[in-house]
Structure formats: structure tokens, C-alpha cells
Amino acid sequence: MVFKELLNFRLKDISYKRVLSSMCTVPHPLAVKAHIMFLETNLGDPGIFVGTWELERELIKMLGKLLHNEKAAGYICSGGTEANIQGIRAARNLKRAKKPNIVIPKSAHFSFEKIGDLLAVEIRRVGLDEEYRVDVGEVEKAIDENTVAIVGIAGTTELGQVDPIDELSKIAIEKDVPLHVDAAFGGLVLPFLERKIPFDFELEGVTSITLDPHKMGMATIPAGGILFRDESFLKLLEVETPYLTTKYQFTLTGTRPGTGVASSYAVLKGLGFEGMKRIVKKCMENTNYLVEKMGEIGYEPVIEPIMNVVAFKTERAEKIKEELYKRGWVISTIREPKAIRMVVMPHVTKEMIDEFVEELKKI
Known part of the structure; x- marks a missing residue:
């Protein structure tokens, strides 16, 4: 009944x-089969689900390699919103400005409005050029001593456009400001196109990248992802977890299903x-x-x-x-x-x- x-x-x-x-x-059949195998897993307590935690490390290595950085660190999360929150949270914790602000394109996802509210950072939206990419000149003008991050989009939600991440990378290096790339959609499209568009860790100024396997990675929902250039950024997110099997946790949510990890891994490994x-x-x-x-x-x-x-x-x-x-x-x-x-x-x-x-x- x-x-x-x-x-x-x-x-x-x-x-x-x-x-x-x-x-x-629709999730790929490989993703569905893997999802069922990991139904009861909880990555919020990796000391119990040791194999699932090891699988997540392997998946992050695969994604890091795809994004030109085998030393990338990160985790699988609920989706692009959580990943963007964590990318900006790490940048804010790194810079520690009195009145923090972030500079983002007018085309950025609405999740950044939530970020401004949750993290108490000012959101500075700047204009676009004739091709609907962020105006690099406006980005430069908007940066000041309280800017804790700049943001570029690799696959805008409305048009699928890619900002000039290579130029933003140069600005990030020059101004010593972290560059977060929201590639929630484009992260698993751009590496597979015939036309090569720079957007990832191959660019020195990029410090963090959002990419979602539950989009073009055809994984089961939820399976978002946040990757950082190295583990030092995860340290900026850690809190103590005295009653769990691990001492610290760097994720935003506590309980995390292992299904997203398993289904993402199955598709990427199975299809190659x-x-x-x-x-x-x-x-x-x-x-x-x-x-x-x-x-x-x-x-x-x-x-x-x-x-x-x-x-x-x-x-x-x-x-x-x-x-x-x-x-x-x-x-x-x-x-x-x-x-x-x-x-x-x-x-x-x-x-x-x-x-x-x-x-x-x-x-």
C-alpha cells in the first residue's frame, strides 16, 4: 500500500x-549500481567507513589529475552551493580582513548571495563584456585591501560561458588574492572538449575549484565537489570532533552519504x-x-x-x-x-x- x-x-x-x-x-547505470552498494555509508565518521573514505581519496586524486593537479585536496559534498561556500570560507579564513569582500561576476550563481549572508562578506558584483564574460578591468578596480577572494565562472548557469580565468589568475597572483573557480557544470565538460579553454589548477593563481559529478559526471544526487590546490586550505576549515572516530572535520555538513563518492567513481573509472x-x-x-x-x-x-x-x-x-x-x-x-x-x-x-x-x- x-x-x-x-x-x-x-x-x-x-x-x-x-x-x-x-x-x-538521469544517472548512468554504473552510478546507480554503485549507489546501491554504498547506501548505508556515512563519511561523517570515516573511522567506521574506512573503505569509503579511502575511495573518496582515490576519487579526489582522479578529479585532481583531470584538473592538472594530482596533489589537489578536497571532498565530495551536497552540490555547487556547498562547494562555493567552502571555497570562499577557506579564502576568508586565510586572509582574515576586517571587512571582508569578494569580487564576483554579474553572471555568478545565486549561491554567492547565500555566501554573503552566511559568511558575513560583502558581495561585489562586476559587469560583463560583450561576450558575457566578466570584465577583467572592473575586477581589478573592485579589489581593495579587504578583498579576500575573486571568483571566475567556468560554465555560467545562464549561457555556459567561461570567464577569462587565465587573466583572473594573473590578477590573483599580482594582488595576492585567492581565486575561486565555480566550474560546477563546466568542470566535467571543459576537459573533454576539442577546444581547450584554460580554467583549472594549470593556472597558478587558481586556489579552489567547484565541480559537480552529479551534473555532467552523471553520478547520483547528491555528488558535488570542492577541490583546493593543496591540503593547507583544508586546515583552514577544520573543527574538532571529539566524540567521533577522527579528531578533526573540515567538511561543512557532518553526515555525508558515501553514495555520491561511489557513483562518481564508478562513472569516471568505468568510462575513463x-x-x-x-x-x-x-x-x-x-x-x-x-x-x-x-x-x-x-x-x-x-x-x-x-x-x-x-x-x-x-x-x-x-x-x-x-x-x-x-x-x-x-x-x-x-x-x-x-x-x-x-x-x-x-x-x-x-x-x-x-x-x-x-x-x-x-x-
């Missing part, structure tokens, strides 16, 4: 087969670099196909897609979104410029795109 009740609730959820707005996707590259390539092919089909009915992209996120200009964006939702399709919108936005995840096929465009024509 209870499962029939649960099923009735679940059936009210919209299937990913009609979702073009989400940066999450080449397997991930094939999936990203397919997503990019489908993104280009979407641009082509939308062009046939008069929609132009705001920018040529950098990755598998694309927005199309229209003054009727909100109305279109509402009408599509009534028909069972989910897209999102952006405000500047007015546009409808889609994310072409692994669950999005050419057949799905064709069906969507036909529905759009009716509106």
Missing part, C-alpha cells in the same frame, strides 16, 4: 524526457577519459543540432555555445516558458538579454529535440 502511495507521488514528477532546463540528468569525451562530444553534437533546428524557425542564440548550454533571444521568453510547461515541457529563461534557455544533457536526443521544436512551433 505504501509503495503504491509513493508511486502516485513519483508519477507527478516530470520525466527527464521532456526536461531541457536542468543541469542534472575517452568514454567521458564521447558523451560530451555527443552532447555538443546535439547542442549544435538544436541551434540548427531553432534557426530554421527564426531563433538565434545569444552566443555561439561554448558547451552544452544555449539560450535563444526572444522578447516572449516568459510566455513561451509558461506555454511549454502547460504542454509538459520544461525550459528556463534568462533576463539579460531576454531569452529562452536549454541545457543539452546526455538524456537529450535528436528525436527529443525534433519533438520539442514541433511543440514550439504550435505556440
Whole structure:
């Protein structure tokens, strides 16, 4: 009886087969199998779940290697919001300014508003250039003696654009300010593209990176990630945990499921670099196909897609979104410029795109 009740609730959820707005996707079968194996694990007490903790260390090494730093330190968390909090928290604790502030792009994720509130740091949003990347000149002007971090985005939520992280890195070094890169989405897309865009620890000024395996890594939710250049940054986050099997804890949450670690590891290890590259390539092919089909009915992209996120200009964006939702399709919108936005995840096929465009024509 209870499962029939649960099923009735679940059936009210919209299937990913009609979702073009989400940066999450259907978990890979490898992730699902690994998730089930680690259901009862709790990384909040690694002295008990020793094997799961060792697995997390192996996963961090894999991710660090992908981001050009095998000595990277970090952990798997609930998602990009927690990872961004920890990246900025470590920077704030390192700099210890009287009235701390962080300089972020106008395009930064709304999680930074939460960060300002939680960590009592001033948020200084700066403008973008014509390509919707952060204006480097404005970043320089906004930095002062109380700036504890600057932030660059590698895969903006609205457009999938990548800030000039190489230029931000130079500023970070010159001003002696930590540089946090929010690559929650792009972190597991950019390394697999044919076109190489610098954004990670290969750049000397980058001190921390957010990347989420439960997005393009196709892991089960929750599986976010925060990586630091080295372990010294984790020390800045430590608190004593006298009643657990370890003396200190550097994570934000106490209880942490091992399922995200296991499912992330299973996908990355099982598919390997080449397997991930094939999936990203397919997503990019489908993104280009979407641009082509939308062009046939008069929609132009705001920018040529950098990755598998694309927005199309229209003054009727909100109305279109509402009408599509009534028909069972989910897209999102952006405000500047007015546009409808889609994310072409692994669950999005050419057949799905064709069906969507036909529905759009009716509106």
C-alpha cells in the first residue's frame, strides 16, 4: 500500500524526457549500481567507513589529475552551493580582513548571495563584456585591501560561458588574492572538449575549484565537489570532533552519504577519459543540432555555445516558458538579454529535440 502511495507521488514528477532546463540528468547505470552498494555509508565518521573514505581519496586524486593537479585536496559534498561556500570560507579564513569582500561576476550563481549572508562578506558584483564574460578591468578596480577572494565562472548557469580565468589568475597572483573557480557544470565538460579553454589548477593563481559529478559526471544526487590546490586550505576549515572516530572535520555538513563518492567513481573509472569525451562530444553534437533546428524557425542564440548550454533571444521568453510547461515541457529563461534557455544533457536526443521544436512551433 505504501509503495503504491509513493508511486502516485513519483508519477507527478516530470520525466527527464521532456526536461531541457536542468543541469542534472538521469544517472548512468554504473552510478546507480554503485549507489546501491554504498547506501548505508556515512563519511561523517570515516573511522567506521574506512573503505569509503579511502575511495573518496582515490576519487579526489582522479578529479585532481583531470584538473592538472594530482596533489589537489578536497571532498565530495551536497552540490555547487556547498562547494562555493567552502571555497570562499577557506579564502576568508586565510586572509582574515576586517571587512571582508569578494569580487564576483554579474553572471555568478545565486549561491554567492547565500555566501554573503552566511559568511558575513560583502558581495561585489562586476559587469560583463560583450561576450558575457566578466570584465577583467572592473575586477581589478573592485579589489581593495579587504578583498579576500575573486571568483571566475567556468560554465555560467545562464549561457555556459567561461570567464577569462587565465587573466583572473594573473590578477590573483599580482594582488595576492585567492581565486575561486565555480566550474560546477563546466568542470566535467571543459576537459573533454576539442577546444581547450584554460580554467583549472594549470593556472597558478587558481586556489579552489567547484565541480559537480552529479551534473555532467552523471553520478547520483547528491555528488558535488570542492577541490583546493593543496591540503593547507583544508586546515583552514577544520573543527574538532571529539566524540567521533577522527579528531578533526573540515567538511561543512557532518553526515555525508558515501553514495555520491561511489557513483562518481564508478562513472569516471568505468568510462575513463575517452568514454567521458564521447558523451560530451555527443552532447555538443546535439547542442549544435538544436541551434540548427531553432534557426530554421527564426531563433538565434545569444552566443555561439561554448558547451552544452544555449539560450535563444526572444522578447516572449516568459510566455513561451509558461506555454511549454502547460504542454509538459520544461525550459528556463534568462533576463539579460531576454531569452529562452536549454541545457543539452546526455538524456537529450535528436528525436527529443525534433519533438520539442514541433511543440514550439504550435505556440
